[in-house]
Amino acid sequence: MSQGISVQAIRKAYAQGWRKPFREALKGISLSIASGETFGFIGPNGAGKSTLIKILVGALRPTAGSASLFGRDVREPEARRGLGFVPENPSLQDFLSPYEVLLMGLRLHGLHLANERKHCMQWLERFDLEAVADNRLRGFSKGMLQRTALAHALVIQPRLLILDEPLSGLDPAGRKDVVDILDEYSRQGGTLFFSSHVLHDVERIADRFGVIRQGEVVTVQTPGELLHGEQRVTVRSAGSVPVLGFVPETNGRWRAEVRRDQLWQALDALRVAQHTVLEIRAGLTLEEAFFRYLESTPKPAAGDRPAVAQPN
Template sequence: MTVPAITIEGLEKHYPRRWRAAPVSALGGISLSVEPGEAFGFIGANGAGKTTTIKILMGLIQATRGNASLFGTAVHVPDARLGLGYVPENPYLYDYLTPLEILSMGMRLHRLRVNDPKAHCMTWLERLGLEHVASKAVRSFSKGMTQRVAIAQALCIKPRLLILDEPLSGLDPIGRRDVVDILSEYKRGGGTLFLTSHVLHDVERLADRFGLIHKGLLRAVRAPAELTGDQETVMVRTFGQVAVDGMREDFSGRWIGEVPRGDLWNRLQALRDAGHVVLEVRPSLSLEVAFMRAVGES
């Protein structure tokens, strides 16, 4: 029987307040399981409980109630985090160290042995575009460069599990694309991902399942197919000069319409006959819409 990579059972976290006020509830009793090799997206607004959950998994804070384990080992046991790569939203790195020193330190902490440690570290610095600053102190780096050092350190240890809290924060569009490509490669190699991100498009590309959390409660856990399976319309965007029934003009020359699935081919033929150029055809229900729907139902 395969042991889940992450197991969370009835997890609660309450923060006390002064003057006999009721405690603030950050987590209201969430339960979920992430299997080895799975990519799980943890989606929610600011203050929903995402970072609190991750801090409990990392052993940074203790839960008020409930249990959590990594590969069957309780999170309060330090060995649970061997082989665990972690990137917080705002990484704090010793700024007097260099990227090469930070990656080397991470390998030693995780007891990783390779034939040529320096070459192994340099490989990851090159993948993240940091080879030219490998020997410079981190204190001179921008937020985006610091984020890339943290991601390189997390990947350098050959992790069996990656926990990423807003890993694309501070990265430019090229940096985001590169990191998403690297994470996709890690996933294809059998790695396990647990990530949060406000860039929902990137989460949709990576995740096998999504957990929608709101006000400390897990409102839904869905697979991508479940987000669109019950949706009977498709969104079509086109460019053209002639009006077509069922399409509304978004702005000059640009048209948009919600088309029933069964009528899609007829609508596309009508658009073609009218001289339109199709810009986009996609399911109407995106991850963002699904989250807003879950929040509304709650």
């Protein structure tokens, strides 16, 4: 399978002022995302997610290392043809309408369609913006601006989507709609690289996910690898009789963390006690794994200053 995104030993350092050490935002990151893959990038604020995204879209130059999109160096403008991008805080000209924003995207990417208006309106409808298609953006809510930016990214029929916190500012219904649209884009063969703090949504649609902390990628896994590597499962049941190893929750419900090789034994005990099994799931979720990796990654000792190349 061909590569969609290739990142090789990327470093990015920022000057902090006269006679102060350079601050290294990215510390030699390497990643490979295949064409057609959906990759979720997660980490706390300040970990380096947005910095890497800005390098991928050509908004920043790395201090060292290289990156390419579909085999083209990100420094080449041609690398961004067919790229749909939404930054964490989209800045849209508020004197334009959603329709004009989408039309501008078509023109910038050189797409020639028989009926531009119809094509744009189809995407505005997908994001529930058709009723305000010709209204000025001035006065739009944050969620409406976010949906306009996402429609702008998708209207160009991108082969690659790079999204920085795409669910920011959306209400629960809006998040579900956007996740459904991104899932559909992925299933149709599009390549998607996105950062998010909404870990449940990363778990739902990502083929793989990477965790970044303090400028370093601490793990890259598939959701399946995460679940299969965990040796315990959570079992929930409902019943009136206590069962050894189960702790009470509320309203006659019980919960236990059970080793995989003891699962059938636990289920037999529930059957004897006439419990109803409510849930059996892997004991580790993406959210729990995220915090586990953050807690297990050692912090640099006070006063340690890693050697940093001077920016070009």
